[in-house]
Amino acid sequence: MIEKIKNLQIGEVQENVDIKDYTTFKVSCRVECLVKPKDENFLITLVKFLKHENIRYKVIGKGSNLVFVNPTFEGVIISLENFNHLKVKENKVIVGAGYSIMKLSLETAKLGLSGLEFASGIPGSVGGSIVNNAGAYNSDMASVIRSVKVLTPQLEIKNFTKEELKFCYRSSFLQYKNDYICLEAEFVLEKGNDKEIMEIIQKRREKRLATQPLEYPSAGSVFRNPEGKSAWELIEKLGLKGKKIGDAEVSKKHANFIINTGNATGRDIQDLIFKIKEKVKKEYNIDLIYEQEFVE
Numbered sequence: 001m002i003e004k005i006k007n008l009q010i011g012e013v014q015e016n017v018d019i020k021d022y023t024t025f026k027v028s029c030r031v032e033c034l035v036k037p038k039d040e041n042f043l044i045t046l047v048k049f050l051k052h053e054n055i056r057y058k059v060i061g062k063g064s065n066l067v068f069v070n071p072t073f074e075g076v077i078i079s080l081e082n083f084n085h086l087k088v089k090e091n092k093v094i095v096g097a098g099y100s101i102m103k104l105s106l107e108t109a110k111l112g113l114s115g116l117e118f119a120s121g122i123p124g125s126v127g128g129s130i131v132n133n134a135g136a137y138n139s140d141m142a143s144v145i146r147s148v149k150v151l152t153p154q155l156e157i158k159n160f161t162k163e164e165l166k167f168c169y170r171s172s173f174l175q176y177k178n179d180y181i182c183l184e185a186e187f188v189l190e191k192g193n194d195k196e197i198m199e200i201i202q203k204r205r206e207k208r209l210a211t212q213p214l215e216y217p218s219a220g221s222v223f224r225n226p227e228g229k230s231a232w233e234l235i236e237k238l239g240l241k242g243k244k245i246g247d248a249e250v251s252k253k254h255a256n257f258i259i260n261t262g263n264a265t266g267r268d269i270q271d272l273i274f275k276i277k278e279k280v281k282k283e284y285n286i287d288l289i290y291e292q293e294f295v296e
Contacts, residue, residue: 001055002033008049010042011035011082019077023063024123026217027266031073036081040183043078044155047181050076058295059181061098061125065132065219068295069266080127083183088113092146093187097127101134109201114192115144120201121208123220127182131174132291133167137204142167149184150174157183170224170291213251216259222273223256223288231288232256234280245272270294 006013014034020026022034037043050057056075060066083098091113095104105120118139122129130148133141145167148160166173174180208214223231235241235255243250244261246268251257258272269292277288 001053004053005033005035005046005049005076008042008045010046011038017077019063019068019073022060022077022079023066023068024217024219025063025067025260025264025266025269027068027260027264027269029068029071029073029266031075031077033076034079035076036079038082040083040151040157043080043181043183044151046076046078047151048155061128062100062123064122064124064128065292066295067219067266067269067292069270070296071265073295080125080181083127085184091189091191093189094184095126095187096184097125097130097182099126100124101126101129105201108187108189109197110194112192112194112197113189114197115139115187115189117197117200117204120204126185130165130182130185131172133170133172133175135170140167140170142172144187144189146186146188148174148182148186151181151183153179170289211254213253213257213259216251216261218251218257218259219292221256221291222258223276223290226286226288229286230256234284234286234288235276238279238283240276240279243272243275245275248272250276266294 002015017031017034018028019031020028035046037046057078059078061080080098083096085096087094101119101122101124105116108116118136122134130141145162150158150160152158174182225231232255240250241255242252247260247262247264248268249259249261251259258269273290280286280288
């Protein structure tokens with residue numbers, strides 16, 4: 001299989017790779033094959049081949065919400081790392097799905113474009129942020145997106161409007177359609193003062209450093225906030241700060257963060273998330289919704 005993929009000459013192909021550094025949790029997982037297509041045409045060639053051969057595959061961006069539960073993954077991981085183009089014209093921004101949303105926030109701020117300040121601390125890719133409608137500070141991707149280019153299950157490239165993406169709180173149409181692949185996005189931002197925008201970003205960065213365990217691998221906030229409540233507060237009131245399973249720990253600094261204190265496994269992280277969810281349900285009768293995707 002790997003030799004056949006190499007013969008397609010679509011981009012970088014690696015065998016027997018530990019993708020620890022491709023997820024923000026830094027969990028070790030050996031994959032049979034990691035492929036980085038050069039562009040969307042090569043991606044289509046690859047997916048067409050994998051579908052024809054009935055080979056399992058998973059598309060990843062920055063891996064900020066992915067938890068590989070097992071120590072191995074049989075199949076192909078497709079990294080959109082090369083989908084990192086950026087074009088800015090006045091207040092319109094066209095950017096590849098593999099581009100860092102955090103980097104995009106900073107780059108647009110320097111140009112005096114406002115709207116992505118909320119994303120300056122989100123460790124994901126543009127594509128992943130769109131799929132999950134990532135947000136913070138009462139704003140999200142839905143507030144700045146105009147359209148998204150996707151690869152459909154029929155291997156056709158189509159543009160989806162903001163309305164067609166059916167954005168809602170931390171969710172979108174693409175979140176429930178894993179066979180659609182986000183390729184590119186168009187944002188419409190507001191013109192502003194670059195110094196004022198950068199000042200907002202800097203103040204928020206200082207606040208994050210003071211309140212979040214950024215010195216440890218994590219996936220940011222684990223649970224969505226239930227309506228009218230804060231997930232961190234519910235977890236903290238249950239005395240779960242510092243709770244550990246293996247090297248996965250509920251942060252003592254922020255109760256809605258699970259951190260990898262050393263060599264946490266995906267199973268450790270999954271078990272801890274489920275344990276928290278179970279305890280909150282039992283105590284408060286609230287079903288916390290976690291933002292992570294578990295890959296078995």
